Amino acid sequence: MATRVRPSSKRCAVIGGSGFLGRHLVEKLLDRGYSVSVFDIRQSYELPGVTFHQGDLCDKQALLPALKDVSLVFHCASPAPASDDRRLFERVNIQGTRTVIQACVESGVQKLVLTSSASVVFEGTDIKNGKEDLPYAKKPIDYYTQTKIEQEKLVLEACDKEKGFFTVAIRPHGIFGPRDPQLVPILVDTARRGKMKFIIGDGTNLVDFTFVENVVHGHILAAERLRSDSPSCGKPYHITNDEPIRFWDFMSEVLVGLGYAAPRYHLPYTLVYTLALLLWLLALILRPLMSFKPTFTPMRVALAGTHHYYSCDRAKQDLGYKPVVSLKEGIARTVQSYPHLKQGA
Ligand SMILES: NC(=O)C1=CN([C@@H]2O[C@H](COP(=O)(O)OP(=O)(O)OC[C@H]3O[C@@H](n4cnc5c(N)ncnc54)[C@H](O)[C@@H]3O)[C@@H](O)[C@H]2O)C=CC1
Numbered sequence: 001m002a003t004r005v006r007p008s009s010k011r012c013a014v015i016g017g018s019g020f021l022g023r024h025l026v027e028k029l030l031d032r033g034y035s036v037s038v039f040d041i042r043q044s045y046e047l048p049g050v051t052f053h054q055g056d057l058c059d060k061q062a063l064l065p066a067l068k069d070v071s072l073v074f075h076c077a078s079p080a081p082a083s084d085d086r087r088l089f090e091r092v093n094i095q096g097t098r099t100v101i102q103a104c105v106e107s108g109v110q111k112l113v114l115t116s117s118a119s120v121v122f123e124g125t126d127i128k129n130g131k132e133d134l135p136y137a138k139k140p141i142d143y144y145t146q147t148k149i150e151q152e153k154l155v156l157e158a159c160d161k162e163k164g165f166f167t168v169a170i171r172p173h174g175i176f177g178p179r180d181p182q183l184v185p186i187l188v189d190t191a192r193r194g195k196m197k198f199i200i201g202d203g204t205n206l207v208d209f210t211f212v213e214n215v216v217h218g219h220i221l222a223a224e225r226l227r228s229d230s231p232s233c234g235k236p237y238h239i240t241n242d243e244p245i246r247f248w249d250f251m252s253e254v255l256v257g258l259g260y261a262a263p264r265y266h267l268p269y270t271l272v273y274t275l276a277l278l279l280w281l282l283a284l285i286l287r288p289l290m291s292f293k294p295t296f297t298p299m300r301v302a303l304a305g306t307h308h309y310y311s312c313d314r315a316k317q318d319l320g321y322k323p324v325v326s327l328k329e330g331i332a333r334t335v336q337s338y339p340h341l342k343q344g345a
């Protein structure tokens with residue numbers, strides 16, 4: 001009779017490992033002595049100790065070889081929020097996550113760590129020190145958020161102590177750091193087009209921005225603490241820098257660090273939000289004829305003009321989490337890592 005080989009606890013897979021967070025996670029896992037199998041729709045780098053599997057996570061047959069002899073899987077793949085493509089989000093984040101769960105169960109994977117998002121509870125209104133027991137957004141602000149909610153529910157509901165399949169969800173917020181393709185590049189592009197002169201609202205709203213290495217640290221702690229007797233089974237965890245900052249102070253520090261002027265003039269929040277909503281509707285109506293992507297989407301305006309910061313007390317208590325890089329150091333390292341985005345470069 002063939003005996004099943006028990007997967008090594010130091011062998012793991014990172015789905016979405018070619019992305020911003022995924023690659024930082026892979027690098028840290030290698031440092032900690034793991035061997036890593038990366039599954040992604042694209043390959044963006046090569047590293048010793050990493051085996052790449054290129055494919056779409058919605059395709060179980062493509063996924064299975066990447067999970068062979070793996071005991072721990074991190075799922076941090078998602079289409080970019082900026083794509084605003086409902087069908088793509090539903091296919092990848094919902095159906096694809098079902099496929100990931102099935103593939104994990106079939107392969108004998110014991111632990112699945114999902115990268116969710118703190119935005120699953122965000123409806124465009126203030127959240128101050130939000131805890132994990134806040135209800136999911138009833139009216140999610142965009143398709144990305146809507147499908148991240150369904151994805152998180154699927155993964156947490158799949159946790160089955162009897163069968164030895166343990167799941168946990170990490171909810172980071174506003175990830176930034178070297179190689180981020182989103183926050184700093186969009187900010188600089190907006191500044192270069194002369195559109196970063198305005199502060200939306202009174203500029204006092206507090207927000208969490210989380211340095212990527214802290215997000216990685218939270219994922220690894222969650223994975224290593226996940227066992228049948230741990231309180232984290234089937235639970236979500238906020239992971240932030242635990243240093244809420246005014247949204248516009250953070251933007252200004254990054255902009256000034258890169259040689260651009262900080263925004264100065266104030267615009268009323270409701271006016272900008274209404275304009276962003278109208279533009280979004282116009283882009284939707286015109287989509288069959290032409291494609292244009294407004295910079296100020298309703299989601300971005302809501303994020304820029306409201307309080308949204310979260311408590312990570314649960315992660316501190318259950319996972320022993322504590323940020324490893326301060327906001328000040330994170331911003332300095334981020335600014336330094338983008339010489340090509342500096343003013344005049
Ligand atoms: N960047 C942020 O501020 C935040 C991100 N998150 C979550 O963190 C995770 C990682 O995000 P980032 O690293 O910022 O994004 P990213 O876009 O850099 O990485 C996502 C990766 O997923 C891959 N991918 C997309 N569709 C795929 C498919 N069908 N099959 C296989 N691979 C596929 C992409 O090729 C990419 O490498 C995502 O789940 C995102 O929802 C959560 C909170 C905040």
Ligand SMILES: CC(C)CCC[C@@H](C)[C@H]1CC[C@H]2C3=C(CC[C@]12C)[C@@]1(C)CCC(=O)C[C@@H]1CC3
Nearest residue numbers: 081117119174182183186187190295300303304
């Ligand atoms: C044009 C300006 C008003 C804003 C420029 C910066 C924004 C691009 C970023 C500020 C907050 C960021 C953020 C995300 C994406 C980039 C920002 C909007 C997420 C939506 C990424 C995915 C998530 O899960 C939540 C993030 C919240 C913060």
